[in-house]
Amino acid sequence: MMRYAHVVGWGRYLPDRVVTNDELSRVVDTSDEWIYQRTGIHERHIAAAHETTATMAFEAAARALAVADLHPSAIELIIVATSTPAYMFPSTACTVQDYLGASHAGAFDLSAACSGFVYALQMAAQSIAAGSVHNALVIGAETMSRVIDWQDRSTCVLFGDGAGAVVLKGSSIPGGVMATTLRSDGSGGDLLSLPALYHNPVPIAGAEFSHNGHHKNIVDMDGKQVYRFATNVIASSIHDVLKMAELTTDDIALIIPHQANVRIIETAAKKLKLPMEKFYLNLEHTGNTSAASIPLALCDAVRDGRLKPDDNVVLVGFGGGLTWGASVVKWDVTPPDVSFPDREWKRVRYVMARGRSHVRRLQRRVEAAVVRPSRNGDGSDGD
Ligand code: UT7
Numbered sequence: 024m025m026r027y028a029h030v031v032g033w034g035r036y037l038p039d040r041v042v043t044n045d046e047l048s049r050v051v052d053t054s055d056e057w058i059y060q061r062t063g064i065h066e067r068h069i070a071a072a073h074e075t076t077a078t079m080a081f082e083a084a085a086r087a088l089a090v091a092d093l094h095p096s097a098i099e100l101i102i103v104a105t106s107t108p109a110y111m112f113p114s115t116a117c118t119v120q121d122y123l124g125a126s127h128a129g130a131f132d133l134s135a136a137c138s139g140f141v142y143a144l145q146m147a148a149q150s151i152a153a154g155s156v157h158n159a160l161v162i163g164a165e166t167m168s169r170v171i172d173w174q175d176r177s178t179c180v181l182f183g184d185g186a187g188a189v190v191l192k193g194s195s196i197p198g199g200v201m202a203t204t205l206r207s208d209g210s211g212g213d214l215l216s217l218p219a220l221y222h223n224p225v226p227i228a229g230a231e232f233s234h235n236g237h238h239k240n241i242v243d244m245d246g247k248q249v250y251r252f253a254t255n256v257i258a259s260s261i262h263d264v265l266k267m268a269e270l271t272t273d274d275i276a277l278i279i280p281h282q283a284n285v286r287i288i289e290t291a292a293k294k295l296k297l298p299m300e301k302f303y304l305n306l307e308h309t310g311n312t313s314a315a316s317i318p319l320a321l322c323d324a325v326r327d328g329r330l331k332p333d334d335n336v337v338l339v340g341f342g343g344g345l346t347w348g349a350s351v352v353k354w355d356v357t358p359p360d361v362s363f364p365d366r367e368w369k370r371v372r373y374v375m376a377r378g379r380s381h382v383r384r385l386q387r388r389v390e391a392a393v394v395r396p397s398r399n400g401d402g403s404d405g406d
Contacts (some may be wrong), residue, residue: 028148028159028400029199031356032093032190034086035322036079037068037309044180051176058180063285067183069168071294075109079186080164082223083318084119087160089369095123095376098190099156101130102103102147104139104163104314105121106217106343107170108132115164122303124376136215137281137342139163139314141203141350141361144189144338148200149347151193161311162188163314170217172241181283183310187318198353201335202268204260211252214245243287250287252331257291260339268351270336271399276334276354279324281341282306282316303329 043066044055058064070079080103088095101123103116116130135142140163147159164186171179191199218240257280267273278301280288288302303324312319317338324330334354341347 024195025197026152026154026193026195027197027201028151028191028201028383029032029194029196029355030189030352031191031192032087032089032091033188033318033322033325034083034088034090035185035187036082036086037185037319038070038074038079040069040071041066042069047180050173050371051179052175053180059231061284061286062181062224063304063306063308064310067308067312068185070166070184074121074166074184076103076105076107076164076166076186077109077115077122079184080105080115080119080162080188080223081122081314083162083186083188084123084162085370085373087188087190088123093158093190093192095125095372096127097158098125098128098160100150100159101125101128102133102143102159102161103130104133104135104143104161105165106136106139106313107164107166109166110374111219116162118162119162121380122373122376124372125160133315134342135207135340135342135346135348137283137311137313138205138340138344138346138348139342140187140317141338141340141348142205142346143314144191144200144350145203145205145348147191151191154193157193159191160188161318162186162271163312163316163318165315167242167311167313170240170242172239175241175256177246178242178244181311183312184311185312185319187315187316187320187322188317189321196355198355201351201353202264203348203350204263204267206256206260206346208345212343214248214252215243215343217242217343218390234246250284252345253283253287254290254294256341256345256347257293257339260341260347261291261295261337264339264349264351270335270351272301274335275337275351276303276331277301277303277324277329278337278339279303279317279320280311280339281311282320282364283311283342284291293374332356339350397399
């Protein structure tokens with residue numbers, strides 16, 4: 024029997040701290056006028072010192088689970104699309120698994136820069152279609168503020184922090200994620216990059232490591248080339264995915280593109296001969312949040328009443344790699360009425376999840392200190 028991956032929950036998180044263009048103009052040589060005219064961005068949210076990609080991803084995921092009315096233990100797969108994990112391992116997804124107490128979930132991070140959410144959605148939808156999982160959490164989360172050069176006005180004005188999540192649920196009823204196209208072109212990898220390895224001198228002859236010429240873990244971008252690439256691939260991937268789904272642009276209620284620059288989207292709309300009203304935009308208030316931008320925009324589109332049951336929506340991502348991709352999703356849910364007290368009450372389970380996690384850590388420590396030495400006398404467990 025065919026299995027379809029339906030979106031049954033969605034949630035977003037934006038840090039409280041809002042940084043306006045005017046505020047940035049006191050940090051670098053820029054102006055609200057330049058930023059707004061060239062990008063469409065007015066302000067962005069910036070994570071507080073105690074916030075991480077994982078804490079924001081958790082907040083978005085908890086809200087998505089509340090909308091889906093699912094217990095975290097029903098989730099079997101957690102994928103976090105991110106380019107700004109606090110650790111390469113443990114993955115952000117594993118930390119989210121722990122915070123949620125999602126005791127039956129496999130969890131991993133996915134790296135496809137700003138296309139990451141579309142990639143992750145497809146991986147989770149395919150796992151559901153194959154019958155290997157029933158419910159999955161797909162999250163896009165980024166703390167871009169920690170990987171940009173705040174002295175470089177050509178990049179620091181563009182990005183913001185945040186997280187968005189959806190819950191996918193398997194069903195035999197046709198709908199949900201209907202078609203996806205994913206593409207990449209590594210020859211353009213140098214156009215938009217973020218080094219992952221710190222320069223770590225290796226005191227062994229022949230093993231010295233040099234860092235591609237970059238010594239800092241900050242975003243490097245050739246804005247003009249990325250701009251040209253983006254306008255082309257938005258148009259081509261929408262075209263390709265519609266062909267795959269056997270639909271035309273007339274069948275599409277809304278297109279939710281990665282929110283990088285309003286001018287990129289305007290150029291793509293012209294190429295596709297589509298009115299701008301078909302495209303959902305929220306970058307004015309969020310900036311470019313990389314992998315988080317599409318799920319954040321999706322949540323805002325639902326909030327604004329832009330999606331009705333049976334609407335076809337196209338999600339389209341593009342970014343570093345180079346990577347790009349698009350997905351057609353049949354939106355087949357009416358937003359449930361999730362009342363606030365109900366949501367707040369259910370958050371008690373996350374306090375309990377952290378408690379259980381502490382207990383498990385304590386257990387491990389006790390085992391290491393007491394059980395093993397007493398068994399072997401030398402601290403090893405003998406096998
Ligand atoms: O999420 C991944 C995808 N990323 C993107 O999609 C970004 C794609 N690229 C872009 O969105 C645009 O290329 C930018 C917004 C980054 C730049 O816009 P642009 O129209 O291509 O500007 P530019 O780079 O050609 O710069 C024009 C001028 C330059 O000055 P000169 O050389 O003409 O004197 C820049 O130095 O604007 C200057 N400039 C700025 N001025 C004020 C660059 N950044 C700023 C700034 N404030 N923040």
